[in-house]
Amino acid sequence: MAKLILIRHGQSMWNIKNVFTGWVDVPLSANGISEAIEAGKQLADINFDVVYTSMQIRALETAMIALAQNNSDKTPILLHTEAKLKEWTTIYDDEMKKNMIPVHHNWHLNERYYGELQGKNKTKTAEEFGEEQVHLWRRSYDVPPPNGESLEDTAKRTIPFFKESVIPELKTDKNVLISAHGNSLRSIVMYIENLSKEEIVQLEIPTGKPILYEYEEDKLIRI
Numbered sequence: 001m002a003k004l005i006l007i008r009h010g011q012s013m014w015n016i017k018n019v020f021t022g023w024v025d026v027p028l029s030a031n032g033i034s035e036a037i038e039a040g041k042q043l044a045d046i047n048f049d050v051v052y053t054s055m056q057i058r059a060l061e062t063a064m065i066a067l068a069q070n071n072s073d074k075t076p077i078l079l080h081t082e083a084k085l086k087e088w089t090t091i092y093d094d095e096m097k098k099n100m101i102p103v104h105h106n107w108h109l110n111e112r113y114y115g116e117l118q119g120k121n122k123t124k125t126a127e128e129f130g131e132e133q134v135h136l137w138r139r140s141y142d143v144p145p146p147n148g149e150s151l152e153d154t155a156k157r158t159i160p161f162f163k164e165s166v167i168p169e170l171k172t173d174k175n176v177l178i179s180a181h182g183n184s185l186r187s188i189v190m191y192i193e194n195l196s197k198e199e200i201v202q203l204e205i206p207t208g209k210p211i212l213y214e215y216e217e218d219k220l221i222r223i
């Protein structure tokens with residue numbers, strides 16, 4: 001039975017400062033690296049066949065650090081350009097691929113674009129615009145931050161990608177790791193678990209804590 005593992009990147013350098021990050025490309029903090037190592041140890045017995053990350057370094061770092069803890073002797077191969085993808089399909093033969101894990105990067109998994117809030121301190125923003133308004137921007141389904149993406153907007157790019165790229169892997173019994181972000185993953189969990197617009201407001205995804213599903217009879221069951 002194929003497994004799907006979702007993991008939000010470990011704590012980032014801006015998570016520490018409580019700053020809206022979105023599409024700003026910020027690395028993991030020392031604590032975030034420890035979180036990724038711990039997550040990797042928790043997932044060490046899963047034989048991953050393919051990995052998907054966003055284009056953002058915090059998600060890629062988390063995936064690579066977690067994979068470094070894996071008990072398989074496979075090597076992750078970053079397929080971050082069309083040329084690398086072509087090389088993967090033409091140069092590497094099946095024998096070589098047995099000991100490798102393809103790691104795909106894709107902007108569709110990027111964190112929600114936080115628009116004008118990017119770079120702003122979350123506490124100061126709440127003081128400026130009010131707690132309720134900021135909570136709506138951060139956790140509602142369809143209220144976007146100023147010149148940013150709502151969760152609904154984010155889902156319009158994550159869900160088609162998930163259906164077109166990830167589901168076919170699960171259907172062919174591949175174990176999949178997705179390393180992404182708090183809100184891009186909230187949109188995916190909302191889809192998988194069929195959460196309502198009201199329920200999604202309550203969903204928080206902590207940094208570095210894997211979410212596990214098993215794929216059976218065309219359904220994803222949380223385990």
Ligand SMILES: O=C(O)[C@H](O)COP(=O)(O)O
Nearest residue numbers: 019020021022111138182
């Ligand atoms: O982009 C960010 O600031 C964080 O990754 C998620 O922020 P949020 O928890 O405020 O949505």
